[in-house]
Amino acid sequence: MRIVSAGQFQLKREVDYGSAEQNAIVKAIVSAVKNEGDAALLNYTEQLDGMKLAPESLRVTEEELRAAYEQVEPSFVSAISAAAENIRAYHSRQKRNSWMDLQPDGSILGQIIRPLKRVGVYVPGGKASYPSSVLMNVIPAQVAGVPEIVMVTPPATNGKAGIDPYILVAAAEAGVNEIYRVGGAQAIAALAYGTESIAPVDKICGPGNIYVALAKREVYGAVDIDSIAGPSEIAVLADDSADPAYVAADLLSQAEHDEMASAVLVTTSEAFANACRDEVQRQLAELPRREIAEASINSYGVILLVDSIEEGISVINQMAPEHFELIVEEPIAYLGLIENAGAIFLGPYSSEPVGDYFAGPNHIIPTNGTARYSSPVDVDDFIKKSSLIYYSKEALLTNGETIMELARREGLEGHARAIEIRMRKEGKAGNE
Amino acid sequence: MRIVSAGQFQLKREVDYGSAEQNAIVKAIVSAVKNEGDAALLNYTEQLDGMKLAPESLRVTEEELRAAYEQVEPSFVSAISAAAENIRAYHSRQKRNSWMDLQPDGSILGQIIRPLKRVGVYVPGGKASYPSSVLMNVIPAQVAGVPEIVMVTPPATNGKAGIDPYILVAAAEAGVNEIYRVGGAQAIAALAYGTESIAPVDKICGPGNIYVALAKREVYGAVDIDSIAGPSEIAVLADDSADPAYVAADLLSQAEHDEMASAVLVTTSEAFANACRDEVQRQLAELPRREIAEASINSYGVILLVDSIEEGISVINQMAPEHFELIVEEPIAYLGLIENAGAIFLGPYSSEPVGDYFAGPNHIIPTNGTARYSSPVDVDDFIKKSSLIYYSKEALLTNGETIMELARREGLEGHARAIEIRMRKEGKAGNE
Numbered sequence: 091m092r093i094v095s096a097g098q099f100q101l102k103r104e105v106d107y108g109s110a111e112q113n114a115i116v117k118a119i120v121s122a123v124k125n126e127g128d129a130a131l132l133n134y135t136e137q138l139d140g141m142k143l144a145p146e147s148l149r150v151t152e153e154e155l156r157a158a159y160e161q162v163e164p165s166f167v168s169a170i171s172a173a174a175e176n177i178r179a180y181h182s183r184q185k186r187n188s189w190m191d192l193q194p195d196g197s198i199l200g201q202i203i204r205p206l207k208r209v210g211v212y213v214p215g216g217k218a219s220y221p222s223s224v225l226m227n228v229i230p231a232q233v234a235g236v237p238e239i240v241m242v243t244p245p246a247t248n249g250k251a252g253i254d255p256y257i258l259v260a261a262a263e264a265g266v267n268e269i270y271r272v273g274g275a276q277a278i279a280a281l282a283y284g285t286e287s288i289a290p291v292d293k294i295c296g297p298g299n300i301y302v303a304l305a306k307r308e309v310y311g312a313v314d315i316d317s318i319a320g321p322s323e324i325a326v327l328a329d330d331s332a333d334p335a336y337v338a339a340d341l342l343s344q345a346e347h348d349e350m351a352s353a354v355l356v357t358t359s360e361a362f363a364n365a366c367r368d369e370v371q372r373q374l375a376e377l378p379r380r381e382i383a384e385a386s387i388n389s390y391g392v393i394l395l396v397d398s399i400e401e402g403i404s405v406i407n408q409m410a411p412e413h414f415e416l417i418v419e420e421p422i423a424y425l426g427l428i429e430n431a432g433a434i435f436l437g438p439y440s441s442e443p444v445g446d447y448f449a450g451p452n453h454i455i456p457t458n459g460t461a462r463y464s465s466p467v468d469v470d471d472f473i474k475k476s477s478l479i480y481y482s483k484e485a486l487l488t489n490g491e492t493i494m495e496l497a498r499r500e501g502l503e504g505h506a507r508a509i510e511i512r513m514r515k516e517g518k519a520g521n522e
Numbered sequence: 523m524r525i526v527s528a529g530q531f532q533l534k535r536e537v538d539y540g541s542a543e544q545n546a547i548v549k550a551i552v553s554a555v556k557n558e559g560d561a562a563l564l565n566y567t568e569q570l571d572g573m574k575l576a577p578e579s580l581r582v583t584e585e586e587l588r589a590a591y592e593q594v595e596p597s598f599v600s601a602i603s604a605a606a607e608n609i610r611a612y613h614s615r616q617k618r619n620s621w622m623d624l625q626p627d628g629s630i631l632g633q634i635i636r637p638l639k640r641v642g643v644y645v646p647g648g649k650a651s652y653p654s655s656v657l658m659n660v661i662p663a664q665v666a667g668v669p670e671i672v673m674v675t676p677p678a679t680n681g682k683a684g685i686d687p688y689i690l691v692a693a694a695e696a697g698v699n700e701i702y703r704v705g706g707a708q709a710i711a712a713l714a715y716g717t718e719s720i721a722p723v724d725k726i727c728g729p730g731n732i733y734v735a736l737a738k739r740e741v742y743g744a745v746d747i748d749s750i751a752g753p754s755e756i757a758v759l760a761d762d763s764a765d766p767a768y769v770a771a772d773l774l775s776q777a778e779h780d781e782m783a784s785a786v787l788v789t790t791s792e793a794f795a796n797a798c799r800d801e802v803q804r805q806l807a808e809l810p811r812r813e814i815a816e817a818s819i820n821s822y823g824v825i826l827l828v829d830s831i832e833e834g835i836s837v838i839n840q841m842a843p844e845h846f847e848l849i850v851e852e853p854i855a856y857l858g859l860i861e862n863a864g865a866i867f868l869g870p871y872s873s874e875p876v877g878d879y880f881a882g883p884n885h886i887i888p889t890n891g892t893a894r895y896s897s898p899v900d901v902d903d904f905i906k907k908s909s910l911i912y913y914s915k916e917a918l919l920t921n922g923e924t925i926m927e928l929a930r931r932e933g934l935e936g937h938a939r940a941i942e943i944r945m946r947k948e949g950k951a952g953n954e
Contacts, residue, residue, distance in 0.1 A: 173924070180631055201615075204861065218933060313895065314895040336940070339940040342939075342940070346934060378933075436910070440913040441944060445911050449629070463906055464906060466909050474862075474894070474896060475897035476864060477887070479876060480869055496602065502779075502875075507775070512768060512871065
């Protein structure tokens with residue numbers, strides 16, 4: 091890991107918008123499923139996932155769900171269930187009520203907050219199975235009150251149409267209502283436009299490969315989509331009081347995700363910097379995902395030396411990292427200075443994996459500097475708001491002239507007349 | 523206006539993504555301003571707006587702002603100031619606090635809610651001047667606590683670099699901090715990437731022509747942008763108790779916006795439908811913006827007959843209109859049934875222009891069916907959230923085994939080891 095003075099460290103990486111060929115493939119798949127429904131969906135599932143399915147076997151049955159519980163270790167069931175409980179408790183605190191503001195003139199203004207009606211969650215297939223991501227996408231929607239949460243995931247490619255039982259158990263614990271064994275761009279199109287077997291949703295979320303990401307962009311507008319996550323990032327700001335072995339382990343926990351992942355240490359102490367660098371090397375040697383972590387550390391790992399913790403925080407604010415660990419004496423004293431960070435971990439025991447799996451906050455967090463203006467996934471992502479205006483006759487008569495003046499100033503006489511016609515009829519002539 | 527039975531009425535219109543040539547022009551402008559800063563910004567302002575400016579004259583001065591107050595009617599100042607006060611009061615009720623959840627084991631979980639730091643608001647130039655839109659974009663940001671709100675608007679093309687005084691007064695009343703006389707794609711690029719004269723922002727909002735819209739799409743990712751509004755829409759659900767003249771006036775108030783605007787009446791009464799149709803014709807004949815309103819009514823105006831108010835609400839929910847007026851006896855009885863509508867106006871005195879200008883709720887509202895999953899502009903659009911995790915030693919030791927089990931199930935040994943190294947050192951060996 092390079093050790094450098096903090097200068098204009100630039101964390102950003104390019105976003106992959108796919109090749110022209112990939113874009114063309116996705117457009118063709120989306121359009122076919124939109125126009126032909128199940129026929130195209132099943133055709134692409136056979137062609138791309140090697141699985142010939144009948145329409146009635148798309149949906150995962152209750153029996154399969156029950157069987158999944160028999161196929162996993164009981165300790166996994168308790169672990170995922172405990173995690174789900176914590177995630178549900180944390181997100182429940184984000185729920186908001188519709189509100190009204192009652193005016194003395196009898197008018198009522200308000201904001202109505204409602205859950206989305208139907209949400210689709212994409213869960214990737216392939217080698218890596220991430221039950222924790224199922225919890226993190228589904229539970230905020232469920233807490234928001236979304237009555238229909240639909241999961242899609244590619245059928246296994248071993249000739250059987252089964253789905254990873256760990257994913258199924260996570261889905262059941264999180265509260266998914268329907269599960270379909272379809273994946274790829276065709277699954278996204280089915281969620282957006284609906285087919286004979288799958289009713290359309292209002293929003294699609296969850297990670298996927300480049301085809302899934304492009305399909306989400308393609309259907310955006312017909313439905314809402316979540317934002318596309320970049321490679322994982324961790325930044326640690328530590329002083330001499332921190333344990334280099336803890337910090338090195340936390341840096342590596344993000345580096346092992348992806349060769350594009352980024353791990354940054356910011357520190358006031360050169361001795362600590364050296365100790366961390368050595369610890370990273372030592373721990374790296376024994377890591378099963380060593381190749382990935384090493385590539386990540388070599389390309390996007392860096393140790394930045396700063397003169398003070400305040401300067402370190404200012405470097406962090408520039409960076410706006412996805413995960414930020416502050417491991418200094420009395421970290422709470424600096425909390426008010428942190429402007430940009432997706433998730434903030436304070437003190438030596440708040441290791442980043444605590445947040446990835448268990449504590450309760452969401453692990454889907456803005457990457458690539460976007461924590462400057464965006465937020466971790468939460469209940470707000472699954473609600474919509476309507477303004478409410480109930481204007482009284484008195485309010486209209488009192489304020490009508492003012493409203494007409496503003497409308498006429500903008501040259502919108504029709505707007506003014508909608509007010510004026512009421513004022514005339516109610517005995518208070520406007521503008522005469 | 524056609525009168526038809528409610529069937530599969532489809533309100534959607536195509537979104538304009540610009541021609542290939544327009545896209546190429548925008549890309550060139552954005553890239554030039556990104557790379558060359560003020561030089562390119564001033565060059566395009568001369569080339570496209572016909573205004574040769576020096577860098578030091580880009581920013582509108584305090585004197586110009588004061589002079590603007592002298593150039594407008596005092597009644598306008600009181601009207602815009604009263605509107606600003608209502609909008610501020612309504613949006614103030616949306617503010618949320620950061621929160622903490624203190625656990626018995628000493629852990630703290632929380633969510634930190636902060637305003638964005640710097641926001642840019644685009645205000646179109648040209649013939650139509652909309653001071654009300656300045657209020658609606660700026661005040662939510664100001665209420666959110668955004669410390670730096672920057673407005674950009676094209677210089678007048680009459681050879682003078684002056685800006686419409688009504689816009690300047692609205693900006694001052696709303697609380698804008700900096701104003702620059704630049705417009706078009708070049709202004710969007712300056713806000714996104716910064717130049718020597720204009721510091722970069724975190725989010726850009728406000729309406730503009732196709733070049734402005736394409737430039738916002740182009741810079742998205744470097745900064746956040748608001749969503750692109752489609753043509754205005756109104757849907758009225760009325761029964762016999764409503765006054766056809768009021769309803770016709772409200773329909774026309776939206777139709778006069780734009781030839782693409784949509785005005786839909788849903789009613790249980792054929793007699794009322796006929797009366798409204800005749801009223802629309804009568805009022806249309808005397809409307810200054812008759813040509814626009816007539817084109818809108820002919821293309822996107824319709825009267826739908828339904829059997830019951832409940833069926834009418836179901837038609838509205840399918841449509842998800844931007845503005846929805848419910849003018850029936852006891853409208854509150856149906857409020858719970860309304861699932862999809864950007865803004866809901868109840869009863870005969872809640873004429874839509876009340877909301878456009880004055881009552882307090884925002885007039886920037888989802889169009890084109892997107893009220894199914896999105897919301898009017900509000901304070902939430904100008905904040906960001908960070909998760910907070912302060913885990914205690916006790917919490918880590920209690921839950922460490924569970925966290926490691928979940929990490930190892932996902933094949934992420936590095937995640938497990940970040941927990942295990944702490945458990946070992948703190949005297950509770952993991953996995954031995």
